[in-house]
Amino acid sequence: MDPLTIALPKGRMQDAALDLFASVGLGVAADAANGRRLVFADRSGSAHYVLAKPADVPTYVEYGAADLGVVGEDVLRESGRHVYEPLRLGFGRCRLMLAGPPEARDRNLRLDIGLRVASKYPHLAQTYCLEQGIPAEIIPLNGSVELAPTVGLADLLVDLVETGTTLRENGLVELDLIMHSQAVLIVNRASHKLRFGTIQDLISRIAHVVATREEQR
Amino acid sequence: MDLSGALVRQTPVGVADLFYEQAAAKTMLEQRVQHLFGDWGYARIIPPTFEYFDTLSMQASPQLRQQLYRFVDRTGQMLALRADMTVPIARIAATKLYDQPRPLRFYYVGNVFRHEEIQAGRHREFSQAGVELLGAGTAAADAEIVSLAIETMVALGLEEFQINLGHVGYLQGILSQSELDEAAKAEVERAVDQRSDAVIAEMATGLGLPAEVVRAVRAIPHLCGGTEVLERARELAPNAAAMAAVERLEAVHSQVQHQGLQEHLILDLGEIRTMGYYTGIAFHGYAAGLGFPVCSGGRYDDLVASFGSDMPAVGFALGIERAMLVTKARARAGVDLIVGPGSSPACVQLARRARQAGLDVQVDVLDRQPSELMAHARATQARHAVYCRAGSAGEGRPYLLLEGEPLSLSADQLERELSSWTL
Numbered sequence: 001m002d003p004l005t006i007a008l009p010k011g012r013m014q015d016a017a018l019d020l021f022a023s024v025g026l027g028v029a030a031d032a033a034n035g036r037r038l039v040f041a042d043r044s045g046s047a048h049y050v051l052a053k054p055a056d057v058p059t060y061v062e063y064g065a066a067d068l069g070v071v072g073e074d075v076l077r078e079s080g081r082h083v084y085e086p087l088r089l090g091f092g093r094c095r096l097m098l099a100g101p102p103e104a105r106d107r108n109l110r111l112d113i114g115l116r117v118a119s120k121y122p123h124l125a126q127t128y129c130l131e132q133g134i135p136a137e138i139i140p141l142n143g144s145v146e147l148a149p150t151v152g153l154a155d156l157l158v159d160l161v162e163t164g165t166t167l168r169e170n171g172l173v174e175l176d177l178i179m180h181s182q183a184v185l186i187v188n189r190a191s192h193k194l195r196f197g198t199i200q201d202l203i204s205r206i207a208h209v210v211a212t213r214e215e216q217r
Numbered sequence: 218m219d220l221s222g223a224l225v226r227q228t229p230v231g232v233a234d235l236f237y238e239q240a241a242a243k244t245m246l247e248q249r250v251q252h253l254f255g256d257w258g259y260a261r262i263i264p265p266t267f268e269y270f271d272t273l274s275m276q277a278s279p280q281l282r283q284q285l286y287r288f289v290d291r292t293g294q295m296l297a298l299r300a301d302m303t304v305p306i307a308r309i310a311a312t313k314l315y316d317q318p319r320p321l322r323f324y325y326v327g328n329v330f331r332h333e334e335i336q337a338g339r340h341r342e343f344s345q346a347g348v349e350l351l352g353a354g355t356a357a358a359d360a361e362i363v364s365l366a367i368e369t370m371v372a373l374g375l376e377e378f379q380i381n382l383g384h385v386g387y388l389q390g391i392l393s394q395s396e397l398d399e400a401a402k403a404e405v406e407r408a409v410d411q412r413s414d415a416v417i418a419e420m421a422t423g424l425g426l427p428a429e430v431v432r433a434v435r436a437i438p439h440l441c442g443g444t445e446v447l448e449r450a451r452e453l454a455p456n457a458a459a460m461a462a463v464e465r466l467e468a469v470h471s472q473v474q475h476q477g478l479q480e481h482l483i484l485d486l487g488e489i490r491t492m493g494y495y496t497g498i499a500f501h502g503y504a505a506g507l508g509f510p511v512c513s514g515g516r517y518d519d520l521v522a523s524f525g526s527d528m529p530a531v532g533f534a535l536g537i538e539r540a541m542l543v544t545k546a547r548a549r550a551g552v553d554l555i556v557g558p559g560s561s562p563a564c565v566q567l568a569r570r571a572r573q574a575g576l577d578v579q580v581d582v583l584d585r586q587p588s589e590l591m592a593h594a595r596a597t598q599a600r601h602a603v604y605c606r607a608g609s610a611g612e613g614r615p616y617l618l619l620e621g622e623p624l625s626l627s628a629d630q631l632e633r634e635l636s637s638w639t640l
Contacts, residue, residue, distance in 0.1 A: 064508020196442065
């Protein structure tokens with residue numbers, strides 16, 4: 001049978017994702033995932049892995065270039081891609097927060113004029129501001145969002161917070177929780193139907209591993 | 218006038234220019250499915266491209282309503298471009314054909330318009346070919362549409378494909394057992410549609426759903442496969458409404474089986490992402506190698522009534538552009554014969570004879586020399602080229618090109634050549 005193609009996010013969740021697939025018998029050789037190779041197979045040859053930028057994982061999966069993928073819920077929501085998301089994977093936990101300088105706590109943001117919010121998540125930031133009635137201009141950035149309030153590019157920011165250290169070091173505080181996020185398994189809609197048995201079996205094996213790990217926590 | 222960078226040389230995002238092989242492939246594919254629909258006794262219907270916004274947005278989901286292209290005519294009326302063919306056909310059936318012998322069987326081929334986000338196989342203008350069977354609420358009518366959808370995929374030359382068939386009444390029946398408002402039901406439907414067990418479980422707790430409802434809803438993503446799925450669905454069905462959906466699916470499956478088409482039919486109770494107006498069976502067709510559906514359909518028993526005449530109905534539509542991505546059928550490029558020079562009487566006479574013999578023939582209206590004519594024929598993938606040589610001795614005597622060296626032919630020889638080319 002054709003191997004399943006699985007898109008993995010390069011970077012912070014890559015090792016945890018590979019480890020999870022290894023625990024269901026789709027492990028890769030020790031030297032497969034290092035270096036510059038972007039496509040590699042597992043030892044059994046039943047899975048092909050594709051390493052993509054996290055924000056691109058939902059794209060690979062929606063178009064069917066990958067059957068499955070692992071990505072943070074934050075990135076998935078930002079992408080707005082139409083995929084199945086059958087499983088939360090229990091790692092890569094973090095929070096998407098509205099943050100800013102401490103004095104912003106005392107301001108009624110809805111009454112502010114000319115508010116600017118910097119974010120790597122412009123879509124989620126915009127949706128949040130509209131829902132909350134905060135009249136803000138969203139400034140899309142690609143990284144180091146904490147810098148924006150410091151240099152006066154923006155008043156506030158919407159970003160991922162894991163421990164809060166980065167915010168503190170830049171003299172910023174958490175203002176409001178927008179969403180909890182963790183890694184999720186996503187599946188192409190057509191693949192899920194065309195290879196239902198194979199994929200459903202894989203999902204239930206992963207679900208079992210995730211549940212066992214949750215119990216041990 | 219400087220047009221560099223000007224919009225006049227571009228098209229808007231989401232539309233396409235088709236020519237050569239792609240245009241030919243689209244035409245061939247459309248003809249093939251029209252022929253099939255004709256074989257099943259469906260007659261062509263041609264609705265207008267734009268109508269009143271209120272007509273076209275009838276029973277549309279909020280999402281589809283937002284996707285309608287609307288504009289205001291000179292009298293201030295709000296118009297829209299059709300976003301599908303089903304709504305216009307429902308309007309026609311209810312307002313003009315309400316007293317005709319039932320059921321009505323119509324097929325259509327045409328372009329529709331939706332302001333889609335441009336991603337994964339979506340365009341803003343795209344073509345659909347499909348059928349509507351109006352005035353029959355039976356399982357046999359459902360089965361006819363499902364079977365015709367399967368036969369359509371076969372006619373496209375697809376080998377690995379499947380139709381995933383569900384029924385919107387199953388989840389609706391289960392949820393009617395709870396006291397959820399419409400917004401909460403929509404949330405649950407979205408979670409089921411995303412196959413997100415975690416979200417379903419969270420909502421079950423948050424909304425305080427009864428245990429039997431939670432059990433059934435969480436099972437839906439797993440209810441996908443052969444008839445064994447129906448057994449499990451029946452066990453989980455908490456009320457008559459959900460049970461009726463299962464029984465309808467069973468009847469449809471068995472009708473499809475009688476035609477030997479069941480190998481392509483998957484029962485899938487999670488098949489709930491549909492047009493807003495669906496009331497019964499709902500299905501999508503998937504082909505190996507394509508990450509999104511090729512066709513979709515379902516039953517819409519209330520839509521025609523909203524235009525003033527009660528008529529149950531069922532139908533499906535094929536996405537022509539999507540079908541073009543997966544079908545192996547390729548249209549032939551190039552004409553059979555190019556004949557020149559166009560200013561010569563012998564040339565146009567020969568072209569006429571060749572067309573009568575059934576060939577696709579172009580006349581070289583640019584009067585190219587033989588070597589140039591040959592090069593042009595090769596560049597346009599023409600299968601043969603003929604140059605009618607001028608001169609007092611052999612006036613109009615044709616050269617046959619493209620078969621090696623130019624060869625002088627008699628009329629008889631050419632006649633024989635032409636007849637062999639038609640094979």
